[in-house]
Amino acid sequence: MTDAAVAPPYMHRHGEFDPDPSIARVREQAGIARVGTPFGYEAWLVTRHADVRRVLSDPRFGIELPAECSRRLADEDMTDEEVFRERAGDLLSQDPPEHTRLRKMLGPAFTVHQVRRLGPWIGQIVENHLDRMERTGPPVDLVQAFALPVPSLVICELLGVPYGDRTSFRRLASSPLDLSLPPSERTTAFRQVRAYMAGLAHCARIAPGEGLLGTLAREHGHELTTDELAAIGHLMLLAGYETTANMLALGTLALLRHPDQLRIMRDRPDAVEAGVEELLRWLSIITTATTRIATEPVEIAGRRIEAGELVLACLPAANRDPALVPDPDVLDLTRGTRGHVAFGHGIHHCLGAPLARAEMRIAFPALLRRFPTLRLADPRTEVRRRPPGFFHAVTCLPVEW
Template structure:
């Protein structure tokens, strides 16, 4: 099995001890790059992570436009390379990024998300019914954590829910860093072809979903390639992160029974509790790497111009200079400025949707199953260390 990159290294719910040690020594560690060849610098202190994420004048998000990015896509023709870059929200700096974000932001405002709240509650209840029908020993990941956000993002984007098994499997394998790069590239191509078909249908007959809205309101600005890339990103990000938070978040509560009982008794405090779970678990290991536009001094080290920078978000969210007693899950903790959704101009666009899904799902789960318990010994729970988004392969539960 392939080694886990250092910035993804975990032990249970937290970062691996060697990552914590690097953070406490104030070092910028060298790690193999995720894409292309060579090494990247890993930033793991909370203050340093926020500085890098907020400063696009020195740390560029335009990885695809760098020599390293081009090396990673050396198998593509110049025409395919240009098509792959169009509309890539995570691959541009302002002002190009600001333009794309401005188009999408109205669909992810809290006001717009509140309109979805009743439907999200229905979806949660439907899948709790499914979980109950399967009975004790059911896999909470397969029956609840994965299908809830998948159905929500499908309805939001206009993706046929009947296709969910196909795109869930493809996304899971595509984000598994233990698989050969060639296989993941093939999966990415299949995913792109699937989205191209959906975009073509939306351009012919735009519906009331987000893809239809983009075609109707921005069809003159966004061509099929840009729409394909935008929709592909939203589909992947829209179910992977929340699904993993629901699964591993439930496990964290089960392993901290005092916190679980507090939340069960105080469901109105689910908002701050979700923020603490996000900080404590940090399922997004790093996010998109940045590239230095110039020599940059960070702490007492210099990162040369043209270098890739990766983030140890799990370590940053447990930095004792940022939060007291960081390795303790405390749902009564005042919400912190965690970086689980990133920071700065690229702060996760879908954060309001993810929060709404979690604030609906966790209390409903605990209310439906007052005696919810882990169905296997904790040491038998299978984590997914090689995936770009950290989580669980399965979570058998009983009640």
């Protein structure tokens, strides 16, 4: 088992929102740098918007890493068979044609049309939590009262997670991604989540319900193994819960720190869609896209990347690239840039992006209109953040109104 390491600079933030200044220097100078990772291997860090999009869409950069890398990420004692089983069904570790096969099965559940049908139901979940906040009265921790439970309830309902399991499951789901924990604890948490999902997958095979796992078992059960069903459920939980929860908390903090932009989100329904896109670009809560590996020599930003070398696409650097938008460090909800890479790019573009967008477009205006005087309980204090890692996140957000 590898030892926990200090997160490298590209995982850090300057203040509450901005990427570490060293990332901007890399982007402005060479555009690419050789960096270490918390897992003991080195990789190329790509920072410019055009280069990031190229890495994420060029088939010469594969996503299926050697088994040795997987062992470094998790447990060095894993056998090749165990690595294979943990990868089965995981779209973020599969290249075509396996990725194409899995995504084709999942795609219909996350179309814009399908997600639009969920709008009233998501709206009701949001209103129920706002009602609870109003009954409790200020101050409240917005993370625990709103940002975490809303997407958690949405994705658990979609997956078919039993109601009584949701609180403990939410805690387990985030532990494998917490770089402040020792690797052994992260590995244990990962396996606990996967074992839980395997149990759900087994139940879905026996008695398919209306959730995503039940639908997949009913319609594609002969094509999917239980390991694949479990991995799909695990990925959907991660993609549909962790990222959206962090966006709701950090997005609200960003708006509270920029009252002029808050008023746009609250008072202009026509600007909500653009506003959500700008928050996604400006916050870039995911530090890097999933690690790629060069399958043949490729030149990026004037540097030759050899076959077998690993590449990280730095999403915050790409989304703050002046080549994408003018004044990229300014939060401007009226521009709504759609070329950002907050959800990735290419064939691995986040499958749940339509669902995440729908939740944010409903949740932000509803929160701000219900509590038009929403404010930080102590605006002078910097909000506590998670240790640097895969996600930029706050641990609590005390607010009042």
